[in-house]
Amino acid sequence: MSLWIKLWFITGVLVCGGCATQGDRNADAAPSASVFRDDLFPAYMLSSVEEPQTIFALDSDAQAFVNQTQSEVRTPRENIRNLVNQIFDHAALGLSYQSAANTIASATFERSQANCLSLSIMTYAMAKYAGLSPQFYQVNIPEYWTRREGVNLLNGHINLRISPYKAPNDIVFSEAYADVDFDPQEVRNNFVREPISRTRVIAMFYNNKGADALLANSYSDAYRYFKAAVQTDSSLSQAWVNLGVLYRRLDANDSALASYQRALKENPQHLTAWENLSILYAATGRKDEAQAIQNRLARERQENPFYHTMLGEDALAAGAPDKALSHFRTALRLDRHQHVIYFGLAKAYAALGNTAKARTQLVKAARLVPDENIKARYQSKLFALQSS
Template sequence: MSVSFQSTRLMLLVLFFSLFGSGCAATLHKNTDLLPAEEYLKDDAFPHFRAYPIEQAREIFALDDDAKAFVAKATQGLHSDEDNIKMLIRRIFSRSELDLIYTASANTIASDTFQNASANCLSLSIMTFSMAREAGFISEFQIIDIPEYWTRRAGYSILNGHINLRIKSNNRANKKVLFEKSFVVDFDPVSGADQFISRDASVPVVLAMFYNNKGAEALMKKNNDLAYAYFRESILADDGYPGAWVNLGLLYRKIGLYDFAMNAYQKAIRLDKDYNTAWENLAILQKHLGNVKAASDINRRLDAKRNENPFYHQMLAEVDREKGRFESSIHHYERAIRLNRNQHEFYLGLASVYFEKGDFKNSKRLLNTAKKKAGKSKVADIYVNKLTALSNFIASAHIN
């Protein structure tokens, strides 16, 4: 991978979230884990970062009057907390009451999420957390340890993560509850989070994730000072969140601060020795610095670990397709399908490659398969439209 970081993995919490394991050997800078977070920062390298106003915690979680009225209406007239919680959740998801649109790049504060009705999973979860608290319920964030999963945007492979909420009644001290019921609210557009381990996430951790997302967006837009401002705020919110350290290291590497980049990656690894993205970015840096063997050792272990992950092959296939390496892209998509035959996105990706190759017969066949794999979901309707468009294209071009 080149220094241009076109294929570098960003820790962007789109859904919300993400390394490599115990066998990787790397030379770590002495005692960097003992330094306070501020010692890793390089303010003077980003002279304009203070010019950008950064959302503070109170603003991020605050609800405006319209959102508060929505909560009051959703929970009025019902007798039990359980009924009120269910009604609030139902209203939030109901398009007739709040036309929520999932948008991966929309990292917004709670009041803007409500007004715009467009946000990503993290922002939707923050809004719902605040609404549950407004209604008097206990609301807690949960990190979901999903497998590594990437999406492509603006030439980047973005490693996704996931977060959801658990809401329960705020029982008074004089109430004795033998079995307390809680409700999980999950905005993941691809279901299945219940298959994976969840762990509690504090508000400071969620703030760190929010700032990290905003920083990653700024980095992709080549606004280095704004990206630094957000990564810095993320680390100050919770310096135990490794994603921000990786992205800060990527930013440092981009502007040639290699020692600072090394320390940031190693800080992430000390926080999570199994953090593949930190190891991968460390390998990129090692290769750039001429430490080819160290980089090769890390990459070999990463490839061995990821080789059975179908989403890893999907990501490689998408990179190959963008670069016009169609045969290699087909190979990786086929490998992904062999590992998981039920992901309709794999068939769509492969259909796209065949379309770009001019093989419209295989493209149409694979689109049909993608539609079948999508089942009765709304995505299936999109495939129907794609198939119609492809059929019309084939007919107009007189292609057999």
């Protein structure tokens, strides 16, 4: 799944993505209206965002799918297991993982593309319809970047647990349950997770839709969704950062500063919010403050292999494969079990004309990747290298 995207622009860094977010604080606190700039987006009210009930609604085909997984003669454990197995079987039949596929539950069931947020929303809706008790969780992963449309995407992750139905006041000492995770990359295993509300997930959905719109340069749509995200859950710091990036695109620097400050108020440890703030400082003449933030960020990220992987991708995009190779080697020293690092090394060697070493790294990447679609992509690139 996705979730948060870190976008390197001249104007700033964007946080969004397919899946996760920060803690679940102050979900009902309303943001200050002064942070919003409706005047910059006069067309934003011509359309509306999806209503929460629409996001989680199941059509008749999806309901029929759930019905055939449940039986009164089975135990709750068996019904949960059957539902989860059938969902994964359905997902395996032609469904491809796409980080940008932010869809409502019914559309996720019908279409052949989805990300982990969309799949988790669909699974939550199905479990609810089956009379079970699902619970969303945020997985607290290190900063992790992937690349989409030539930019770095800062990801987050959520998953869920499905338990038998229980009334609010029920005390259960032992129960059957299933943990459901649609992560195709397995970089998020063994991290602490914490429960988050359905409201928080709705805000994530709006935030992701806004990020997609911003990537497509649809500013009114982006504003509509980012505003809906923070109005739904004002503690969603990523959405405040994204709103600030949108303001920066339009040179509304005061509004961008207010948005970044609000993000840091909600989460003082939000590194990407600090990074956006430093970029804004640099662009507005506050270079010493900007550099101080950048120095601190570099120190805090030094032991994160995905930070060095991101720097390698940036170097490749800038046409500096030697520099990229150095960054990927640093990432590999920190973690030898991530296929994206080997893939980065392969691209760097290929850019340097060393096809033999590029092939070796692609083979290693393909061995480590758990997702068949990504594995097929690596195999295709390996075949192309061998053909050349």
